[in-house]
Each structure stands twice: as structure tokens, then as C-alpha cells.
Amino acid sequence: MGKNKNQIGITVKKNDDIVEWYSQVVLKSELADYSAVKGCAVIRPLGYSLWQGIMDYFNDRLKILGVKNAYFPLFIPESFFYREADHVEGFAPEVAWIERKSEGEERVAVRPTSETIMYDSYSKWIRSYRDLPLRINQWANIVRWEVKDVKIFLRSREFLWQEGHCVYETEEECDHEAELMIKEYKRLSEDLLAIPVVIGKKSEKEKFPGAKYTYTIEAFMPDGKALQSGTSHNLGTGFAKAFDIKFKGRDEKDHYPWQSSWGFSTRLLGALIMTHGDDKGLVLPPKISPTKVVIVPIINKKYPEQNKKVLERSQEIKKSLELAGLSVELDDREEYSPGFKFSHWELKGVPLRMEFGPRDLENNSAILVKRNNNEKITVSLDELVEKVKNLLDMIQNELLEHARQEVDSRTVNPQTYDEFVKATTQDGCLAIINHCGDALCEDEIKAETGGVTSRCRPMGDDTPSKGAVCLKCGKPAKYKIIFSRNY
């Protein structure tokens, strides 16, 4: 047994080497795999079921928000990139181009993002203020070629995402919905995935190429690095001008509309793994886990008659949980021991394990084990469904709470630049400091720390006290900004 366990289990501790730990969890829990194509990964069924869960959750929200799904071409004509100057500069180095088959056809790229191809259509569809607001989302694959060393879910040449692209009559509407969407992202991240995030605005240096401003949700990983998990941009009217999107207003005159765009990607799965996983493998929050409960019958080859009864009752229990809307696995494989099965399902992150043996059968009870903290609870089968539901809720809450505490314990307010450097580099912390807001000052910090960058100005709490100065350069402070290393 011991031998087998070592082969399938994680062989490094999360705290000792989070990079190796992450890679082992992804591969051994069969979330994803490397592929034969440089820079690209395969999302295996367990990983895809998590993405499907995110899609389903978010599609329900989009319906309520009046956003409709559509699908635009994978290819972008070269000339489109040049229409918006900041945009082309931001994306040109990352673009994969298709080999031209015949002269005369314009060169096309594989989409690194879809603003340009979508807004070309928008310019045909929008005529009057009656056509606004226009709210469209697309689920799509995206390619950014510069990536060479794939870190599954975190960095790869191809990834999956959603991108919402909305058009409004007024700046106020656009501001309002850019903020609304980043709050939706926070909701998805915290409510569904139990990942606490900070909402804030990006600095001028870090905002989206072509945007007026960018909101972000930043998740903070156990190693103190930030993971930008979703962004929402007010694009101003720059793209409308570049793509000639105009509408006849209520005043019968032509106007350029305001635009927003917002997106999150399969990176969220990277945040999910790193936030909750432990030395035994994946830990999935119940709301996103495709399997809520795994039943492991405790059988003993010496007593076949007894085994039969335990297995039959296990089947009945599975059915009763399924009737209550819970997805259940019954691991009745005969060739593996209970201990092996415990490790197997712990690796795969199933939130609740039920152990059920002859003694439980006799006592009309079962043992439930919580994946997140290994707590064991004996419950009567008469109240099993209710207990299981309560425990799943409890696990969901505990995971969020635990992650919050983890982030809090790594959040500091350094009073000197030296403290700041030590905290963000050696100690793996994120630091909230007063800052001048200058891109050059950010550059200096990044260079001196080997990669500490501004993450965001936390929403509702980004104003320095009167007379405060930049912790780095001593000029008057403009904002409170969170700095940390990042993925």
C-alpha cells in the first residue's frame, strides 16, 4: 500500500516548494496535462468540469444583467490592430499570425483579445440610441504567443476566457457598469470559488492598453504573490472613434458611444488550486466541486456476506443523496483498499468523504470526513441528507474564511521603504503604501525589488491622509496602492 500511495500522492509540501507542489497537484489530480504543442496544455475532464461550473454560474448572472452571448471570428485582420495606437503597442509582440496562402488576402492574426473584430461589427449594428446599451459576451479561446514555458492555467500560449464588450450612451452608464462587472467578478470569486479578492483600480502603468481606466480583482496566493483574476475596463470613446461607432442621439445628432470590456480566464483555476490545496492535493469548495461526496465502503474480503450488505446499503445511501440533488461517487472498486481510496479522493479534492462499514450498518450511522480539515463526524443515517448539506455549506464558508485569514496575515503597512522591500521580497507579503502614482517611480520599485509591482488602489480606501508622501520617492502621495510580487 505504502508504495502505491507515494506514487499517486504529492511528494512535496506546499510550504516547501509551492511551484513543484502546484505542478504535481495539477498533474496527479488529473486536472490538466502538458501537451505535445509548445506552450499549450490539455484541460482534462476534472479541470474542465470546474471551468464548466464557472461558465454555468456566470451565464446565470449574465442573463439577469441583460448580457447576451455571441461568437466572433478567431481571426483578426492585421489592419485592425493599427486603428487604436495603444492597443497595437500592447499586443503586437504577442500575436500569432497565419501563413498567407495567396497574395492579395490580408494577413490575419489569431485573436489575442477581440475588441477590434467585435467593434467593427458594432459599427454596423449601432445606429441610434435605441440600440443602446448593447451588452455582448463571448466565451472563447485566446492565443498569446510570447509564452514559452507553460504553467498550466497560469501562463500558456492558449487559454480560455470570457470577454464582455458593452456600449453605452453616456459616460455615467459606462462607469456604473464597469464597476458593476468587477463586483460581479468579486462575487463569483468569493461566493463560488471561496477565493477572497481585493477590488481596485490599476495604475496608469498597469491599465489595459487603450483603456481610460481598469478595475481589477486581485487574489493573493499563499506565497505572497498576487494573481490578477479578472479586469473590467472603461474604454472611453477611443475605440468608438477608431472603429467609427456612432449613434444618433436623443438630440438627433451623431455621438460616439462609451464602451466597457471585462474578462476573466482559466487563470481562476490556478488561483483556486493554490488558495485551497494542501499537502494531500486538491481541495475543492463544495459549490464548484463536480462531486460533493465520495462514499468509501469499508469491506473485508473475509466476510463476503457482510460486504454484500454494506455495498447494498451504500447504494441506497448514494441514491438518497442524489435525490436531494447532490452528486455522489461510490468507490466500490474491489482491487483497492479503503486507505488507498481515501488518498485517491483526497488528491482529487472531493469536499466530503463518507466511510461506511459493517459497524456503521449495525448502528445505522456513517462517518463523514471533511476534506478541508480532516474533521470526522459520526451521523445517524436518518438525518444524513441534512447533515451532509450543512457540512458542505460549512466547508464552503471555512475555506473562504481560512483564505481570508491567510491573506490578512500577509498584509502589511510598512512605514519605511526598507521595511517595504523586506516585506514584499523576503517575507512574501503584500504591502499597502502611500504612493505618488508615477509610472517611473513604479518602475524603480520593480527594478530594485526584482519584480514587485503595483497591484491596485483598493476601492473605497485609496486616499492617503493629508500631507502623506510617497514611501519610495518622497513626493506628495496621490494614492494608497497595494504592491506585491505577482504571477
Added chain:
Amino acid sequence: MGKNKNQIGITVKKNDDIVEWYSQVVLKSELADYSAVKGCAVIRPLGYSLWQGIMDYFNDRLKILGVKNAYFPLFIPESFFYREADHVEGFAPEVAWIERKSEGEERVAVRPTSETIMYDSYSKWIRSYRDLPLRINQWANIVRWEVKDVKIFLRSREFLWQEGHCVYETEEECDHEAELMIKEYKRLSEDLLAIPVVIGKKSEKEKFPGAKYTYTIEAFMPDGKALQSGTSHNLGTGFAKAFDIKFKGRDEKDHYPWQSSWGFSTRLLGALIMTHGDDKGLVLPPKISPTKVVIVPIINKKYPEQNKKVLERSQEIKKSLELAGLSVELDDREEYSPGFKFSHWELKGVPLRMEFGPRDLENNSAILVKRNNNEKITVSLDELVEKVKNLLDMIQNELLEHARQEVDSRTVNPQTYDEFVKATTQDGCLAIINHCGDALCEDEIKAETGGVTSRCRPMGDDTPSKGAVCLKCGKPAKYKIIFSRNY
């Protein structure tokens, strides 16, 4: 009014010019649009909601069938194409390649289908008979570059599809599930989309490159052309050998497994539009229509007090239908007349229209109008929900029945080759004939008729009577085969 109607309505009759009619329906009902990228289309929200409906329906079936969704890279290494000889020959001309950025990196293509990239992973994942059957599906975008003139949903450089790829211990299992999946496709097509299809095997000439045999579902359009709407292949063990997929069998020896693959695409939407649409535009079967009922309040500007009451009651009716699980649009726009709205929603194919005016308010009734045949039914509001549900069921059935009759009326059994040629070319029919099964004979038919091809050998009814000869060449007949022109 008349003027407006002409601008938004379809200006050509389906029977007069189905090509122009199709294009107008697609564009004017806002299902899809052309894009700035040669050969590529934009699927607009109405079109995408139909594809989403198909995905949701099929995902539910896949769950029952034990097939899991996953996602594989968009890119295929060049060397992979050369591993299976028939496969490379079949796809090479259609492939789009990525410009190489640096020497030493292998050239990669944008996937024209995913057998090769998936089977490379399978060779790593499959070790033992315990790993089988392996059943994986992916929803993906696909690129085939040879297309120049886009016919939206029917022919474009990029399209959306699902591709299932399964691996089995035995030939029997593989045969069984290849047939099971084509029957699933028939179910989806007939039950959800109300499109009658014929199941059959493709001839040697028309089968999938690299397959042992190919099942197809063929839908027959009102112009007599067939539309291949889904295929399911038994791939034999050829790909397993090419990609070195082996498993340790129950006999402890190494074996090559059997493989199947199966797919349908957004072409189904083309079949849907052509099968049910009419001179007023789109006609959507209730099960796939994102909106089941549109309520058009009949208001008269002269009587604002009365209008208020009609609108309030309309809101209540909408609510009661929604509570019963039906999606409803209430068209309360003030700037358009009821007649304009009727045309608008007819164009968009909503299955049931409800007209509700002051007299209906008084009588506690409403008028329901069936999109498929313009039948009007007055119903009491007390039994509205039940009546609406019944009518939606009725429309779904009538559409399938009507389409069946249409196909039957165009199906012939010609007794001479001249009759065959006339039927399949001038008369827009499909013909079931005795055939020798030779690819060369098929080629001759195609050449002499300007494009009539073998569609399939109808399942359960493909054996010629004893002594029958090929209608074309006079050699002994091997099969009954359906021939027609095709999309």
C-alpha cells in the same frame, strides 16, 4: 407601415430563390452576420442562443452516456498529420498554418479536427484495460481554410462543433457505441430541432479519412439537397497504431484499442433555418426557441387610460407564464404599431404570439397565433398557461411532421438511370437506388449529373433484392444507396 415592413422583412420567396432567401433570413432575423475576415461569420446573440440550446441538450445526454468534456490545444504539430496516411491526405489542403517565429520550433496548424492531438495524450493516459472505455468530448472552434465564399452556418473557414473521441477494449463495444452516438444525433435532430434525418453508412468514397466506416445523419432540405448533419466513425485500430495507444489487457498482454469519433457542428443551425423557415422569416421549434411567447399589447394612442390597463394586465400575464417556466417577451415599445411588431417577431421565428387588447381585457381572454401556420386561437386567461404549453407541444410536433412530409414528397425510387438523373437534378429529389458500391461508379454519376453524390446506405434497409443490378453500371448491386445533390 408598408415601407418599414419591406425594409425589415424578407423580400424574396423561399420557393423562388432559396439561396437569397436563406441569406436574408440569417441577416435580417439577426441570427448571424458577415465579418471583416474573409470566410468567417459572426454568430449574433439569437444564433448563439440556438447553439447554446443544442449544447445544453447534448451535455445532458453526454452525462447519461458517461462522456466527459475536456479541452485540447487549438494547435497541431505538423508531424502529427503525417502519422496516419489517409488522414493527412484528407486534411492537408484545408489546413491553416501559423507563421514560425523562431527556427527550431515545429510548424503548427490550427486544428481542422483533433484526432491527432487528442490521441497523443491518450497514448500517455491509457495503460490498462481498467482505463477503458475512455469517453471524452470537446466543444471547440475548427478551421478549414479552403472555404472562400462563406455561407453562414453551412460553409465557413471557422465553425463551432463538438467532437467526441472514445477508446474501447473491443471491436464490439466500438461498433455498439458508434451506432449509439449516431442514434443520439438523430434524437437531437428530431426531438429538439424537429428536423427528420436518415441514418446510414457512408460509402467507401465518402467516409472519414482514416475511418473503418462512417455513420451519418442526412437531413434533406426543401430544395432537394442533402445536408450531412452529423457523423460517427468507427476508426478501427489505425490511429491507435499511429499514435502508439496500447493497453495491458485482461490477458496481461499489450493490445491496440478500438476507437470511435463523432461530431456535429453549427451546420445544424443551417438545417434548422432551411427546414422550417418561410416567406416571413425564421420559424423556430418551441424546444429550441429562446423565446416561447411574445405578447403584443394592442394599444391605441387615443385611449391612454385603457392602454395603461392593457399594459398592466400584459405584465401580469407575462409573469404567470414565466412562473410556469416559459420565456416570454412583452413588446411594449410605444413607437411601433402592432402590425410592425407582428412582422418583427415573425421574422425572428418566435413560435407563439399573443395579441392582447381592450376587448380581450374585457372578455378575460387573449388571441394566440401559431407562427408555423398562422392559426389563431382565442383562449380564456383562466386556462392560458395550460393552453400555451399544449400549443407549444403541438407546434413542435407539426413542424417535424410537416418536414417529414416534405422529405417524403421528394423521395423517389427511379427505375432507370434517366429517371434518376432527371429526379435528382431537375426535380430536386433524392433517389434511393441499387448500386454496385464502386467509388468509380459514384464518380461517374457525380460528373454526369453535375454534383449528385451518394449520401448513405439507409440503416436497416440497405440490402438490394436478390439479383438486383446497379442502376448506373449494370454490375451486381451491393447496396441500396440514397443519392442527391448536397450542401
